[in-house]
Amino acid sequence: MxxxxxxxxxxxxxxxxxxxxxxxxxxxxxxxxxxxxxxxxxxxxxxxxxxxxxxxxxxxxxxxxxxxxxxxxxxxxxxxxxxxxxxxxxxxxxxxxxxxxxxxxxxxxxxxxxxxxxxxxxxxxxxxxxxxxxxxxxxxxxxxxxxxxxxxxxxxxxxxxxGALVNYRIGAMEKAGHKEFPKDLAGFADLVKAMNKNGTPAGMALGHASGDANGWLHWALWAHGGNLIDANNKVVINSPETAKALEYVKGLYDNFIPGTASWNDSSNNKAFLAGQLHLTVNGISIYVAAKKDNPQIAQDMNHAHLPLGLDGKARELNxxxxxxxxxxxxxxxxxxxxxxxxxxxxxxxxxxxxxxxxxxxxxxxxxxxxxxxxxxxxxxxxDVGETSLTPAGLGQMSENAAAAIADFVVVDMFANYCTGREDVKTAMASAERSAKRIFR
CATH class of the missing domain: 3.40.190.10 (Periplasmic binding protein-like II)
Known part of the structure; x- marks a missing residue:
């Protein structure tokens, strides 16, 4: 040496x-x-x-x-x-x-x-x-x-x-009636709704955005007790818990900036830095770019983990x-x-x-x-390298679990319901069929 x-x-x-x-x-x-x-x-x-x-x-x-x-x-x-x-x-x-x-x-x-x-x-x-x-x-x-x-x-x-964490504008959050970033699902939904009412909307990807859409939509599924597969890698996506997650995400989506169903992984970065978007789920890259090119946005933004699940536990897919x-x-x-x-x-x-x-x-x-x-x-x-789950959630990582996230099974389920292409039962049934073709 x-x-x-x-x-x-x-x-x-x-x-x-x-x-x-x-x-x-x-x-x-x-x-x-x-x-x-x-x-x-x-x-x-x-x-x-x-x-x-x-x-x-x-x-x-x-x-x-x-x-x-x-x-x-x-x-x-x-x-x-x-x-x-x-x-x-x-x-x-x-x-x-x-x-x-x-x-x-x-x-x-x-x-x-x-x-x-x-x-x-x-x-x-x-x-x-x-x-x-x-x-x-x-x-x-x-x-x-x-x-x-x-x-x-x-x-x-x-x-x-x-990290697939929340990037948000501090001023817009406070104007929406929240002095601190909410740690529970109800508070988060209230924040998104109030921000939209104030003309400072949120937006998270529901398109085939490999990082952004998979990250927050798996969180939403897990936060409500839903899972694609159980600990034995059995498909369990068609459940009352998944239905609750779908309804919750639809409530968020209805208050998002238009167009999120077609977003890729760079769409929210561009909208946030352009001042069109005031809350999203992303890595730290928005902040890094803002510090360089738009210090006013950087000064007014911060980061937070997504809210805890209904059982009070944190589950993330980073x-x-x-x-x-x-x-x-x-x-x-x-x-x-x-x-x-x-x-x-x-x-x-x-x-x-x-x-x-x-x-x-x-x-x-x-x-x-x-x-x-x-x-x-x-x-x-x-700590996202320590706290994150894998795409398998409760199950074991496998060739099948890798195929499921590569095929956007969970993302498409949420997108189909939020955009009105399918109702709750049909969206879950479609995801179940897709998953069962993978997890034979």
């Missing part, structure tokens, strides 16, 4: 000063560390390795810049060529599926939710990398393990989650980002080495800072990163 690099465990325990040094490490220093890391690494890349990596398109520019610096340092230190392509959230899964079916085109995918579970037999066993990172990063959260492991084997490595290596790659050692390098504390801590709260690692030690307390508006996002 060269002289500039702090002890590998120290970054997780350090105060803001040391982390600030790491975050501003020069390209030369980063390359020096990468060379030292590569020399000691148990994964030795194949000669002439060329790796094609697909990842989701950035929502926070500084996160992407930090990521590409890590890529550049790794390439120079190891001689591996890594070609990074970026796609929107909704295009990741189709492109990954094509590669899985054809056995070509991609070596690695940094995707959404339960992507490795869509084709577990096409994923390289990453248990050695996950064990290495768990020991260095303070251990994996339960949700991280659920996102990465199948039958005791790590089929993917869960990098981080981004957007997990797992990375997988296809087992048909010609360069498995290079892929493993890069995954381990990019998530090593020396890389991940400054990267988390650069992401400004958008990435909450599933490695428990990273909750100590000063980014979460440097600005109190960041703090709600700190």
């Amino acid at each position: 060269n002289s500039f690099t702090p002890d590998r465990r120290s970054l997780l325990k350090a105060g803001g000063g040391l982390l600030a040094v790491a975050a501003t490490m020069s390209a030369e220093e980063l390359l020096g560390y990468a060379r030292a890391w590569a020399q000691a690494s148990p994964w030795k890349p194949e000669a002439g390795a060329k790796v094609n990596l697909l990842r989701w398109k950035r929502f926070v520019e500084s996160e992407d810049v930090a990521f590409m610096k890590i890529v550049d340092a790794f390439q120079k230190a190891t001689g591996v060529t890594i070609t990074v392509s970026n796609e929107s959230y909704d295009d990741i899964q189709p492109k990954a599926s094509v590669a899985a079916q054809t056995g070509q085109g991609l070596d690695m995918v940094w995707g959404l939710y339960s992507l490795p579970f869509l084709f577990p037999n096409k994923c390289t066993d990453m248990s050695d990398v996950a064990d290495y990172l768990g020991k260095k990063g303070g251990g994996w959260s339960k949700t991280g393990e659920a996102y990465g492991k199948l039958n005791g084997k790590w089929i993917g490595v869960p990098v981080a989650a981004t 957007l997990g980002f797992p990375i997988l290596v296809f087992n048909f790659t010609k360069f498995p050692q290079a892929c493993k080495a890069f995954t381990a390098f990019m998530m090593d504390p020396e890389q991940l801590n400054p990267w988390v800072e650069a992401a400004q709260g958008y990435l909450s690692p599933f490695l428990v030690g990273f909750t100590k990163n000063p980014i979460w307390t440097a600005d109190p508006k960041n703090t709600p996002f700190r």
Whole structure:
């Protein structure tokens, strides 16, 4: 290890000063560390390795810049060529599926939710990398393990989650009669209704928005005691509890800004930053953009967890980002080495800072990163890697659970009822049929 690099465990325990040094490490220093890391690494890349990596398109520019610096340092230190392509959230899964079916085109995918579970037999066993990172990063959260492991084997490595939390304008909330953000379902519904009456409406995606729509609609289902599947992976979506959730969401939807049934994952960001929208569910990317381009909005906005369920318990589906290596790659050692390098504390801590709260690692030690307390508006996002459920809810993550969220089974049920395409009974029956085709 060269002289500039702090002890590998120290970054997780350090105060803001040391982390600030790491975050501003020069390209030369980063390359020096990468060379030292590569020399000691148990994964030795194949000669002439060329790796094609697909990842989701950035929502926070500084996160992407930090990521590409890590890529550049790794390439120079190891001689591996890594070609990074970026796609929107909704295009990741189709492109990954094509590669899985054809056995070509991609070596690695940094995707959404339960992507490795869509084709577990096409994923390289990453248990050695996950064990290495768990020991260095303070251990994996339960949700991280659920996102990465199948039958005791790590089929993917869960990098981080981004919180599906409430972004709201403080002034509009207070004008609607709420001094604090409501923590119960009735208070939340009252807030949305009053904000609409005041001409400062809320809006959450009901279209095929992989992150935004899935996040808050699964919350609404779970908050009312509904579930797609039970603990034995039996389909139980057609229930009185689901009916209550549908009626609740319809009440919200009727007070939303028009057009949310066709929103994708960037629609609410644009509307909020344009001043058309005063409450939504999103990651921290709206706030990050506002601080840069519209400080008046940034000053007047804050974040909160979605309200507790009817039973007083919190249940959230935050957007997990797992990375997988296809087992048909010609360069498995290079892929493993890069995954381990990019998530090593020396890389991940400054990267988390650069992401400004958008990435909450599933490695428990990273909750100590000063980014979460440097600005109190960041703090709600700190623990989403620990508190989130997986898309399976009560059930076990599986190929079927991955297919259900990829097919928008829950989202379409809510959208069909809210837009009047189906009544409550028909919406639940349609979702039940779709789910039973998956969970045979």
